[in-house]
Amino acid sequence: MEKESKNHIISVTNLTKKFKDNTAVDDVSFFVERGKIFGFLGPNGAGKSTTIKMLTTLLSPTSGEIMMDGKNPQVHADDVRKIFGIVFQDQSLDEELTAYENMELHGVLYRVPKELREERIKKLLTLVELYDRKKDFVKTFSGGMKRRLEIARGLLHHPKILFLDEPTIGLDPQTRNHIWDHIKELNKTEGVTVFFTTHYMEEAEKVADQICIIDHGKIISKGTPKDLMKQTKTESLEDAFIKLTGRDIREEHATAMDSLRNSRKMFRGHK
């Protein structure tokens, strides 16, 4: 178990989350160093998003302890919400508003002063190539455009910790590069700690300072990308990842995904 340290902006100890009989996160411990880019990798259903939800006050853990910059999200939710920003894995835009209105609303919620807000909105919408569509309703956007807008919105305020849950999913390679360049810049100039997940291993290999691999809710490996390659005697992070998590798409994943879909259906209605 890691010792707590001032340098650990996130520290997680014996964190567990159970959904009924399914243990999504199973006794996980890790820490993230201040100012680093941290990659949280794992196959589908491994427990990445569930962990992020617990770190970001959206879910309460079944057991274990979380410290976010010295504060416990369960006890001091409002304080913790002041220190992070997040791009969610699934959609989170108001489709009845325009692109600009979505940005503006976020800027106000995060108390970005008016002038800075306008300046950054312009810069970020330009970065994701949506500036000329800023007055269009989000419901008229393609999937990739919505994703780009979500990322732009997530970068509008500069938090201490930025969570990116599969930020670049469904984006073309040019856009991905632009976005990562911008994030690295933010990390370097403002010291923003970045906590991201992705299924693009070459992306993780390029940007991550530290990596943690989770599978079936348990941490199975951690270190720099180089460490992991050395550990597994492989040439790329992708190979290391496959070696660590197994080559096959295991059956449990399919069933886990199915049960998720089914539980969704249950919520939808008893028609």
Place this chain on the structure above:
Amino acid sequence: MKTIYVLWERQLKRYYRSKVRMIASLAQPLLFLVAFGFGFGPIYNKASGGNYIDFLVPGIIAMSVLFSSTFMGIEVIWDRQFGFLKETLVAPVSRFKIMLGRTLGGATVATFQGLIVLLLSMIIGFRPKSIESVILSIFFMALIAIIFTALGTAIASQLEDMHAFQLIINFLIMPLFFLSGALFPLQGVPKFITVLSSINPLSYGVDALRGAMTGNLHFGLIFDAVVLSGVAVLFLSIGAYFFSKIEA
């Protein structure tokens, strides 16, 4: 303050941009107004010597505010399904402010609906006492709207399913409406109806609107205002509590 304002504004934009919703939600009060007004009117007029339209219109306005404000809760479920709710739940703003902004936005929309019903009822011959009485009515419409938007929000915070929400709300608002004195006077009704209607917050809203617009009062304006404000604070607190417990 600014955060409450933007969330309030968002609700108005969403309403304003959905013309279908705007018109559809006027259909029911209009139907009631015409059916009851012309159907029961003659009987009422003969029995009590008063004008039934004068009696009915404040009740129908209360109904329209009740229905549209309670159904505002569906916005929470909608936002959850479209994912936008998370965006507000992680924002560095207390959940109370978020809930308050949403609720005030929904309540403004519901008040506006009530005002439209008032205008429409003037077409069929309803005349409020004076301009001041209209202003006073708007105040009471707003109180009713806040109470029931907060209630709808509290219920919606506990649900993920729109159909369940609709069922519960229908089950809840019908008795609230029928036992509020909106359609018939509360004088001389059986004891159990008197009791039920006196614990129904909407009764005080109906009474206040009727008092403000036509001068006929059952409980008394100040009393109504005190009861309604108390209930508004209570429901806002309950709503804020449930809203703050939402997980995603």
